[in-house]
Amino acid sequence: xxxxxxxxxxxxxxxxxxxxxxxxxxxxxxxxxxxxxxxxxxxxxxxxxxxxxxxxxxxxxxxxxxxxxxxxxxxxxxxxxxxxxxxxxxxxxxxxxxxxxxxxxxxxxxxxxxxxxxxxxxxxxxxxxxxxxxxxxxxxxxxxxxxxxxxxxxxxxxxxxxxxxxxxxxxxxxxxxxxxxxxxxxxxxxxxxxxxxxxxxxxxxxxxxxxxxxxxxxxxxxxxxxxxxxxxxxxxxxxxxxxxxxxxxxxxxxxxxxxxxxxxxxxxxxxxxxxxxxxxxxxxxxxxxxxxxxxxxxxxxxxxxxxxxxxxxxxxxxxxxxxxxxxxxxxxxxxxx
Ligand code: EPU
Numbered sequence: 001x002x003x004x005x006x007x008x009x010x011x012x013x014x015x016x017x018x019x020x021x022x023x024x025x026x027x028x029x030x031x032x033x034x035x036x037x038x039x040x041x042x043x044x045x046x047x048x049x050x051x052x053x054x055x056x057x058x059x060x061x062x063x064x065x066x067x068x069x070x071x072x073x074x075x076x077x078x079x080x081x082x083x084x085x086x087x088x089x090x091x092x093x094x095x096x097x098x099x100x101x102x103x104x105x106x107x108x109x110x111x112x113x114x115x116x117x118x119x120x121x122x123x124x125x126x127x128x129x130x131x132x133x134x135x136x137x138x139x140x141x142x143x144x145x146x147x148x149x150x151x152x153x154x155x156x157x158x159x160x161x162x163x164x165x166x167x168x169x170x171x172x173x174x175x176x177x178x179x180x181x182x183x184x185x186x187x188x189x190x191x192x193x194x195x196x197x198x199x200x201x202x203x204x205x206x207x208x209x210x211x212x213x214x215x216x217x218x219x220x221x222x223x224x225x226x227x228x229x230x231x232x233x234x235x236x237x238x239x240x241x242x243x244x245x246x247x248x249x250x251x252x253x254x255x256x257x258x259x260x261x262x263x264x265x266x267x268x269x270x271x272x273x274x275x276x277x278x279x280x281x282x283x284x285x286x287x288x289x290x291x292x293x294x295x296x297x298x299x300x301x302x303x304x305x306x307x308x309x310x311x312x313x314x315x316x317x318x319x320x321x322x323x324x325x326x327x328x329x330x331x332x333x334x335x336x337x
Contacts, residue, residue, distance in 0.1 A: 001025060001032045003039075003063070012066060013051035014114050016233030017308045021064035028068045028089075033175060034147045036065055045144060047175040049088065049119030053235055054335045055315075057308030067118050069177055072098060082185050083137060087178050088118025092125070100212050105188030106135040106181065108215040109197075112222045114229055114236065118176040122166040123333065124159040128218055129194030133159035135181045141166075141174035149177065161270075162240050162333050190214060196221055225295050233302030234293065238315060239273045239330040252326065273322070273330045274298035280321045290314045312336060 007024035010016055023042055027033045037045065044062035069087040072095060076083040082104055086095055092115050096107045109130040113120075121139050125132050136159070139152050158165045166174060188211050192198045200217040201209050209217070227234050241262075244252075249269040252259055256279070262270045277283070277297040284294040289306035292314070293299040300311055315332065322330050 001027065001036065003036070003042075007064070009048075009051070009056060009060070009064065012048060012064075013054055013056055013235075014229035014233060015055055015235050015308070015311065016229070016302050016304075017056045017306070017311075019056045019308065020059045022059070022061045023063040024066065025063065026066045026068050028070070030069070030142070030149075030177060033065070033067075033069070033142055033177070036063070037142070037144055037147050037175075039063070046172075047144070049122075049176075050092070050115035052113075052115035052229065053119065053123055053333070054337060055235060055238075055308050055311055055332075056337050057312055058337075060337065065175070067116065067175060067177075069118070074102070075180070077185070080185055080187070081182055083180055083182050085178055085180050086117045088116060088176050090117045091115075092117055092120055096215065099183060100215055103211070104183035104185060105211045106130075106183040108211040109191055109194075109218055111215040111218045117179050121157055121159075121164055121176060121179060123162045124157075124164050126162070127222075128197055129191050131159070131161075133157070135183060137180040137182050139176050139179040141176045143174055145173070150174070161243070161264075192217075226299060227293055227296075227301055232293075233304075233306075234299050235334045237273075237298040237333050238300045239277075239298060239318075240333045241270045241273050242328050242330055243268050243270050244328065245269075248328075271328070272298075276322045276326050276328065276330070277318055280318070280325055282318055282321070285314075287314055292318070308336075 004024045007021045008018055009021055010018040025036050042063035046062050046064050048064050048066045067089045069089040071087040073085055074082050075085045093112050095117055096111050099107050109128040113125050120132050136154055140149055142149050197217050200221055206213050243264055246267050260272050260275050264270050274297045282292045283297040285292045288310055289303040290310040291301045293301050319330055
């Protein structure tokens with residue numbers, strides 16, 4: 001394995017930001033990962049997965065380690081469920097398609113989410129009423145400092161809405177090497193109640209959907225609303241949807257009777273940041289090569305040569321205006337580096 005120097009990270013982040021890594025290594029085995037983490041010559045190291053949830057704002061004066069660990073297998077097959085083990089470098093959507101080919105149910109609503117399997121637990125990826133944690137069994141991660149492999153259970157990961165242990169106490173300390181999922185082998189639980197999935201299915205005349213049909217419906221909805229990072233650089237939702245108290249929600253509802261909302265618990269309400277950003281008039285706005293997507297106001301885009309700073313600047317303007325108009329602070333979902 002070679003350690004390269006001054007490598008452009010443009011192909012390694014879905015925003016397509018052209019910054020350089022001082023050192024760069026691609027690891028394809030646990031042995032290589034162990035070896036590279038032991039190299040004292042490079043004291044500062046960073047683990048890079050699919051690069052689909054980050055905004056790079058400057059050159060990185062460190063050793064960037066790209067996880068290229070591949071492999072997926074069924075490790076336990078029971079009558080009604082199977083457990084699979086997937087290596088961290090696998091592409092998330094390829095994994096979803098692989099499970100569907102084997103008629104394993106659970107991940108279909110998470111179709112077409114960009115990124116790698118090893119990065120997915122970090123922010124507990126979610127879409128259309130399903131989150132990674134719903135099918136997660138455990139993950140294995142190498143501690144960067146000691147090169148020891150640790151197993152993290154569902155509880156250990158402390159998953160929340162786009163949250164986990166790996167975004168807090170565990171931040172920057174581990175490289176996730178593999179993830180185990182538990183999936184159904186029959187009587188799949190179909191989740192079609194969220195958003196427009198039901199509508200999409202009935203429009204195509206499907207009355208008794210299979211998990212493959214659900215995946216297809218999710219793919220068409222996403223393709224209509226969300227930009228393909230291979231064509232237009234982006235990192236999915238840039239901000240998290242804020243969760244507010246019922247009191248605050250009631251006050252907002254008086255001023256904006258049309259405000260959409262989702263109940264999170266008895267006293268908490270989630271408000272779509274996209275709706276607030278849209279109401280502030282940002283949808284479709286373009287400043288140089290940085291912009292707000294024309295169909296989904298929560299997605300910031302790079303029209304070609306935007307710098308991370310330019311995108312960050314636009315994000316700050318959005319945060320400020322949303323705070324002014326609604327009194328609510330919205331926080332980035334992506335990691336800003
Ligand atoms: N809306 C607007 N204007 C817009 C876009 C949306 O007013 O430009 C309104 C919609 O009408 C709807 C509400 O905002 O009432 C919510 O929109 P949508 O259903 O598109 O979902 P979201 O809350 O914006 C979340 C996730 C997405 C996920 C979708 C579907 C977050 C931060 N984002 O978006 O996840 O795909 O739900 O489940 O939770 C991601 O994390 O990168 C991501 C794309």
